[in-house]
Amino acid sequence: MRYENMIPGTFLSRPNRFIAHVEINGQEEICHVKNTGRCRELLIPGAKVWCQASNNPNRKTKFDLIAVKKGDRLINIDSQAPNAAAKEWLLAGGLGEIEDLRPETFFRDSRFDFSFTLNGKKCFLEVKGVTLEDDGVCAFPDAPTERGAKHLRELTEAAKNGYGAYVLFVIQMADVKYLRPHDETDPAFGVALRQAAENGVTVLAMDCAITENTMDIRLPVLVRL
Numbered sequence: 001m002r003y004e005n006m007i008p009g010t011f012l013s014r015p016n017r018f019i020a021h022v023e024i025n026g027q028e029e030i031c032h033v034k035n036t037g038r039c040r041e042l043l044i045p046g047a048k049v050w051c052q053a054s055n056n057p058n059r060k061t062k063f064d065l066i067a068v069k070k071g072d073r074l075i076n077i078d079s080q081a082p083n084a085a086a087k088e089w090l091l092a093g094g095l096g097e098i099e100d101l102r103p104e105t106f107f108r109d110s111r112f113d114f115s116f117t118l119n120g121k122k123c124f125l126e127v128k129g130v131t132l133e134d135d136g137v138c139a140f141p142d143a144p145t146e147r148g149a150k151h152l153r154e155l156t157e158a159a160k161n162g163y164g165a166y167v168l169f170v171i172q173m174a175d176v177k178y179l180r181p182h183d184e185t186d187p188a189f190g191v192a193l194r195q196a197a198e199n200g201v202t203v204l205a206m207d208c209a210i211t212e213n214t215m216d217i218r219l220p221v222l223v224r225l
Helices: 081-091 146-160 187-198
Strands: 006-013 019-024 027-033 048-053 063-070 073-076 098-107 110-118 121-130 132-134 137-140 164-171 178-181 202-210 215-220
Touching: 006 027, 006 063, 019 048, 019 063, 073 202, 081 098, 081 110, 081 121, 081 164, 081 215, 098 121, 098 146, 110 146, 121 137, 121 146, 137 164, 146 164, 146 187, 164 187, 178 187, 187 202
Parallel strands: 027 063, 121 164, 137 178, 164 202
Antiparallel strands: 006 019, 006 048, 019 027, 048 063, 063 073, 098 110, 110 121, 132 137, 202 215
8 A cells, every 4th residue: 555745754742642743844743643542662752753744625634644663663553554455465365365355344243344255255354453563572452442352252253153254463564573462451352362263263463564655464474372
C-alpha cells in the first residue's frame, strides 16, 4: 500500500490520543494520530516522524501522523494500514487461492475484518496491527483490549463449528525476532489467544517492508505463545 503527500517532521507532544504536535517545515502543526494505542515508546519528543498532508479543506487537521523512526527502525503506526495491507496480501495469494473475499463479515456477535472461501471452506480472518517492539521482540496488545479477546473467542467458536478461522498479526515494521502476547498488559488476551490456537484457530504473524510512503506485508514471523 502507498501513501501520497508524505512530509517529514519532528514529534513534539501528544496532548491526547487523537492529536499530536509536530514540527513540519519549521512550524508547529496539529496532526491527527491514526492510532489510539499508547505508542509511548515511539512518540517521544524529538522523534523523526512522517505525516501525510490532506487536500481536504474541511478537515480540522491538515496532517495525519503515519510513521515514526525508533532508533534505526521505521515503524508505521497507522491503525488502518494493517487491514489495507492484509487485503493486498490475501488477493496476492498470501493464504493461497481464495474466493469471495469480503470485508467486515459478521459471525454471531463479532464482526471480523474479512471472510473468504479457501479450498471450498468459508473462512473468517481478524487482523491485528502490531507496533510495540523491544529489542526485536514484538508484543500485542499495547493496551488492554476486551474487544480483541472477544474476537478470539468468537474465532474459536467459528473453528469449532467447522469454519476456517485465522488471526493475522501484521507487524508494522521489518526484521523482528518473534511475536508474543503482551500478558503484562492484557493477560485475558493472552489466555484467549492460546485457547484459540489450541482449538483450531490459525495464528499468523507477518512483518512488513516499510518506507516513508509504503507498507507491504513481507515475511512470516515466529509466534511464541
